[in-house]
Amino acid sequence: MSRVITVGAAQLGAIQLVTPREVVLTRMLALLDAAAASGVRMLLFPELALTTFFPRHNLAGEDTVDAFFEAESDAEPDALRRSNPHTKPLFDRAHSLGIDIALGYAEKWTAADGNVMHYNTLCYYSAQTDAVIAKYRKVHLPGTAVPTGGAQEQLEKMYFAPGDLGFPAFRAPGLVDNALKADKVQIENAEKIEGLGDPILGMLICNDRRWPEAWRSYGLQGAELVLEGYNTCAYYANRPTSVTEQEALAVFHHRLSCQAGSYHNACFSIHAAKAGNEDGGLLIASSLIVAPGGQILAESKTSDDELITATIDLAECRAQKEGVFAFAKHRRTEHYGRLIEQTGVVEPPLLSWPFGA
Amino acid sequence: MSRVITVGAAQLGAIQLVTPREVVLTRMLALLDAAAASGVRMLLFPELALTTFFPRHNLAGEDTVDAFFEAESDAEPDALRRSNPHTKPLFDRAHSLGIDIALGYAEKWTAADGNVMHYNTLCYYSAQTDAVIAKYRKVHLPGTAVPTGGAQEQLEKMYFAPGDLGFPAFRAPGLVDNALKADKVQIENAEKIEGLGDPILGMLICNDRRWPEAWRSYGLQGAELVLEGYNTCAYYANRPTSVTEQEALAVFHHRLSCQAGSYHNACFSIHAAKAGNEDGGLLIASSLIVAPGGQILAESKTSDDELITATIDLAECRAQKEGVFAFAKHRRTEHYGRLIEQTGVVEPPLLSWPFGA
Numbered sequence: 001m002s003r004v005i006t007v008g009a010a011q012l013g014a015i016q017l018v019t020p021r022e023v024v025l026t027r028m029l030a031l032l033d034a035a036a037a038s039g040v041r042m043l044l045f046p047e048l049a050l051t052t053f054f055p056r057h058n059l060a061g062e063d064t065v066d067a068f069f070e071a072e073s074d075a076e077p078d079a080l081r082r083s084n085p086h087t088k089p090l091f092d093r094a095h096s097l098g099i100d101i102a103l104g105y106a107e108k109w110t111a112a113d114g115n116v117m118h119y120n121t122l123c124y125y126s127a128q129t130d131a132v133i134a135k136y137r138k139v140h141l142p143g144t145a146v147p148t149g150g151a152q153e154q155l156e157k158m159y160f161a162p163g164d165l166g167f168p169a170f171r172a173p174g175l176v177d178n179a180l181k182a183d184k185v186q187i188e189n190a191e192k193i194e195g196l197g198d199p200i201l202g203m204l205i206c207n208d209r210r211w212p213e214a215w216r217s218y219g220l221q222g223a224e225l226v227l228e229g230y231n232t233c234a235y236y237a238n239r240p241t242s243v244t245e246q247e248a249l250a251v252f253h254h255r256l257s258c259q260a261g262s263y264h265n266a267c268f269s270i271h272a273a274k275a276g277n278e279d280g281g282l283l284i285a286s287s288l289i290v291a292p293g294g295q296i297l298a299e300s301k302t303s304d305d306e307l308i309t310a311t312i313d314l315a316e317c318r319a320q321k322e323g324v325f326a327f328a329k330h331r332r333t334e335h336y337g338r339l340i341e342q343t344g345v346v347e348p349p350l351l352s353w354p355f356g357a
Numbered sequence: 358m359s360r361v362i363t364v365g366a367a368q369l370g371a372i373q374l375v376t377p378r379e380v381v382l383t384r385m386l387a388l389l390d391a392a393a394a395s396g397v398r399m400l401l402f403p404e405l406a407l408t409t410f411f412p413r414h415n416l417a418g419e420d421t422v423d424a425f426f427e428a429e430s431d432a433e434p435d436a437l438r439r440s441n442p443h444t445k446p447l448f449d450r451a452h453s454l455g456i457d458i459a460l461g462y463a464e465k466w467t468a469a470d471g472n473v474m475h476y477n478t479l480c481y482y483s484a485q486t487d488a489v490i491a492k493y494r495k496v497h498l499p500g501t502a503v504p505t506g507g508a509q510e511q512l513e514k515m516y517f518a519p520g521d522l523g524f525p526a527f528r529a530p531g532l533v534d535n536a537l538k539a540d541k542v543q544i545e546n547a548e549k550i551e552g553l554g555d556p557i558l559g560m561l562i563c564n565d566r567r568w569p570e571a572w573r574s575y576g577l578q579g580a581e582l583v584l585e586g587y588n589t590c591a592y593y594a595n596r597p598t599s600v601t602e603q604e605a606l607a608v609f610h611h612r613l614s615c616q617a618g619s620y621h622n623a624c625f626s627i628h629a630a631k632a633g634n635e636d637g638g639l640l641i642a643s644s645l646i647v648a649p650g651g652q653i654l655a656e657s658k659t660s661d662d663e664l665i666t667a668t669i670d671l672a673e674c675r676a677q678k679e680g681v682f683a684f685a686k687h688r689r690t691e692h693y694g695r696l697i698e699q700t701g702v703v704e705p706p707l708l709s710w711p712f713g714a
Contacts, residue, residue, distance in 0.1 A: 139689045142681065166692040169705055180707065197707045210681065212569030212621055213693045220695050222704040249650065253620060256651050260617030263610060264569055293606065294613050321702070324499065324567065328701025332496045335523040336570045336697045338577050344685025345678070347579040348526055350537065350554045 001196065003176040003314035007225070007270055008040040011287040013304035014276035015052045021086045024050055027305050028090055034307045036097040041175060043094075046274040047104035047120065047138075047205050047229035050086060053274060054106075055155045056281050058147040065159070069108035069118060078132050080105070080123060091125055098127045100172055104205060104229040106159070107137070120160045122203045122229055128174035136203035137163030140211050152233070152281045167214055169221035171198035176314065195318050199224050202267075206230035209257045209271070212264070213339065219265030220327065224314045226261065226269040230254075234282040243282070251286050255296070263294035266320035268312050276303040292317045358553065360533040360671035364582070364627055365397040368644040370661035371633035372409045378443045381407055384662050385447055391664045393454040398532060400451075403631040404461035404477065404495075404563050404586035407443060410631060411463075412512045413638050415504040422516070426465035426475060435489050437462070437480060448482055455484045457529055461562060461586040463516070464494070477517045479560045479586060485531035493560035494520030497568050509590070509638045524571055526578035528555035533671065552675050556581050559624075563587035566614045566628070569621070570696065576622030577684065581671040583618065583626040587611075591639040600639070608643050612653070620651035623677035625669050633660040649674045 010031040015024055028045065035043045048054070054068045070087065072079045080087045080103070087103070094101045107121035120138035125131070141162055143154030180196040202218030202225075209215075209228050218226055232254060234247040241249075254271075262269045268291060275285035287300040289310040298308040324330075367388040372381055385402065392400045405411070411425045427444065429436045437444045437460070444460070451458045464478035477495035482488070498519055500511030537553040559575030559582075566572075566585050575583055589611060591604040598606075611628075619626045625648060632642035644657040646667040655665040681687075 139692055140687055142687065162689055163692075167695075171705055171707070193707070194702070194704060197704070200704060207681075207687075210621060211688075212573060212617075213688070213696060216569060217693065217695050220699055220702055222702045253651065256613070256617055256620055260569075260613050260621075263613055264567060264617075294610065324564075326701075330497055330499065330564075331568075331570070331700045332519055333697045333700050335496055335520075336574065338524075338574050339570060339696055340690045340693045342577055343688045343690050344683075345551070345577055345579045347551060347554070347557060348528055350528070350550070 001178060001315060003178070003199065004311060005041045005176055005199075005314070006039045006309055006311045007042045007289065008035045008038065008044070008307055008309040009270050009272035009287040009289060009300070010035065010043055010045045011272055011285060011300045011306045011308065012046055012049060012274045014278040014283070015274065017052050017054070017057070017279050019052065021050065025086060025089060029093055031305060031307055032090065032093055032097065032099065032101070035309070036099060038307065038309050040099060040309055042100040042172070044102045044227045044229060044270045044272045045104060046272045047122070047231050048106055049104045049229065049274065051106070052278050053231040053281070053283070055143065055159050056152050056279065058153055058155060066108065069106040071108050071110070073110040074112040081125060081132050094125060095127055095130050100127050100175060101125050102203065102227045102229070118160050119163060120156060120205055122205055122227070124170070124172070124201065124203065124227070126173055133172070134168070134170040134201070134203070135165065136168070136205065137165050138205035138208060139163040139167070139214065140207045142207040152235070154233070167202060167217035169200050169202045169218050169223050172201050173198050175199045194222065195224075195315070195321070199314055202226045204228040206232060209261060210253070212261070215261035215265050219267065219325075222321070223265065223267045224317050226265075226267055228258070228269065229272045231274045232284045234284045247282065247284060250284050254284060254286055255288065258288050258290050259294040259296065262290040262292055264325065266292045266317050266325045268292060268314065268317070273300065275300070292320050358535060358672060360536070360556065361668060362398045362533055362556075362671070363396045363666055363668045364399045364646065365392045365395065365401070365664055365666040366627050366629035366644040366646065366657070367392065367400050367402045368629055368642060368657045368663045368665065369403055369406060369631045371635040371640070372631065374409050374411075374414070374636050376409065378407065382443060382446060386450055388662060388664055389447065389450055389454065389456065389458070392666070393456060395664065395666045397456060397666055399457040399529070401459045401584045401627045401629045402461060402586060403629045404479070404588050405463055406461045406586065406631065408463070409635050410588040410638070410640070412500065412516050413509050413636065415510055415512060423465065426463040428465050428467070430467040431469040438482065438489050451482060452484055452487050457484050457532060458482050459560065459584045459586070475517050476520060477513060477562055479562055479584070481527070481529070481558065481560065481584070483530055490529070491525070491527040491558070491560070492522065493525070493562065494522050495562035495565060496520040496524070496571065497564045499564040509592070511590070524559060524574035526557050526559045526575050526580050529558050530555050532556045551579065552581075552672070552678070556671055559583045561585040563589060566618060567610070569618070572618035572622050576624065576682075579678070580622065580624045581674050583622075583624055585615070585626065586629045588631045589641045591641045604639065604641060607641050611641060611643055612645065615645050615647050616651040616653065619647040619649055621682065623649045623674050623682045625649055625671065625674070630657065632657070649677050
């Protein structure tokens with residue numbers, strides 16, 4: 001049974017430190033309207049979509065920092081949808097257009113006990129349920145926890161705590177029209193359930209896409225579509241090559257990670273960039289939609305606000321999920337212990353001939 | 358400190374069911390001599406390099422099957438080097454040339470208790486120690502354990518047991534000239550040891566290269582060079598596309614897996630094909646040498662016997678190992694449990710809104 005939908009990535013061009021929130025919102029609404037005009041049912045916005053990529057700056061003062069975060073709490077978990085003036089209009093529009101959206105933002109979370117945590121977050125809004133139904137907090141924070149004094153910092157480890165939710169896959173209700181529902185009669189009559197329910201989605205943020213463990217965590221939950229937003233620096237520190245060569249290398253590594261992640265886990269994926277020259281820091285573009293075979297189905301052509309779309313059939317994941325990557329048949333978990341038993345590298349002893357010595 | 362060596366892949370063209378062993382040996386010796394003339398210090402031969410890829414056939418009779426296996430045992434673990442007439446001349450030549458070799462073969466192993474096991478194996482021979490110092494048995498066996506009746510079978514699960522050695526990285530003594538040795542004075546005087554000892558190698562066989570768990574197991578041991586031999590079918594079952602398109606797709610998936618594995622684990626890798634039309638089954642070529650950044654440094658141009666080489670500096674791995682892929686700083690093993698706690702896919706329940714429902 002086909003499971004066809006049109007999906008999109010809403011790439012954003014640069015947002016400067018001084019860009020007003022209203023300007024960003026207007027740009028995002030325009031991309032959402034364009035998506036609706038293209039028949040898109042699910043639209044992904046980038047990581048930290050509402051502001052500049054502020055972790056490049058060593059910001060002073062709690063108030064200054066707070067201005068880049070959205071407040072949420074146990075008391076009001078759905079504030080982005082319900083009350084936040086910078087985001088509510090976006091969800092209102094998505095609701096009226098019947099489009100699911102995923103949105104990256106800096107989350108300031110206040111728990112019931114008053115404890116405050118900061119995360120780099122992506123949330124998923126379902127138009128059918130008119131609610132944020134899933135949240136992902138970035139697990140793999142790059143950079144340093146202490147400023148280096150350079151013109152361009154990477155201070156995610158200072159501003160954010162590592163995500164505490166793991167990699168929870170979820171279903172997007174109504175995203176394909178003919179999905180098997182949680183209906184007792186349907187389920188009892190179905191020969192099989194796998195691959196027939198509401199679409200299974202997972203979310204990643206930026207650096208996460210370079211970590212096969214993150215992709216595999218979703219693959220093991222049957223993910224059919226992985227969403228990833230990013231702000232990726234086009235420079236590499238301490239390389240003697242030209243800016244053009246460095247940007248090409250950064251794009252190469254980005255594509256390689258997205259294509260391999262999709263292929264090895266037999267899922268489609270969407271990747272939305274914040275791109276362009278932000279506050280003197282150049283970000284790569286190359287927003288992507290990738291097939292389960294790793295092929296690039298759509299890629300952005302500019303470094304500005306740009307919509308890319310593709311009409312995909314989630315059923316195309318099945319051949320790979322039941323063939324070369326049928327995990328239940330082929331994975332050998334008895335040999336994977338090292339992946340969780342150690343965090344860093346443990347080299348073999350200097351003198352080591354384990355066989356025949 | 359630079360750690361420069363010249364390495365090579367000895368791609369083999371087709372070997373038919375009827376090709377005599379002596380012909381294959383002569384071809385391998387010619388490639389070894391060519392490697393010596395190119396200054397190669399480490400040469401990789403393909404998976405099952407000594408025979409045709411026999412798992413495509415449903416062979417009848419123990420004697421017929423045995424003809425494709427090399428006998429080894431607890432009593433004679435180094436039989437390939439010491440006594441096997443089909444392989445000893447190759448090791449003799451490697452020894453006289455001072456070249457390390459890695460060689461894929463079908464292993465029939467007799468344990469001290471008389472138990473016999475069959476594996477798809479790659480062994481590593483060190484010219485400096487004149488011994489096989491490491492062995493890898495293929496973990497990820499593709500295909501089926503029961504014949505399907507097709508003209509081209511994939512019966513690795515019938516002929517072989519899954520590897521029982523895990524992914525043991527090892528050091529190749531003397532492979533670079535200026536390595537830190539297991540010398541008490543040197544070690545006590547060294548500011549750091551990581552990345553300065555004898556080169557750290559890992560081995561994979563064919564389908565293993567599509568499994569990020571396998572690569573990561575070596576990455577976590579500081580591997581600087583991963584060796585992989587393969588026999589990869591150029592067809593995909595049940596695809597309506599042309600043979601040319603299918604071969605291109607198979608090569609694309611091969612390159613993608615090799616490049617991503619090297620990049621995500623900051624290691625060089627060498628990939629040696631058995632290629633061409635074997636017994637009516639077309640195998641891809643595209644033997645590769647890949648840099649830690651994922652770039653292809655060398656690739657075969659034919660589907661015949663062909664040597665490819667590259668002069669590489671293992672020290673180039675360090676920037677990535679200490680930067681974006683500094684595992685100790687960035688990995689979050691508390692979220693990776695699913696990778697070993699489950700083998701197959703567990704989909705989310707049909708009705709599941711984990712957040713805000």
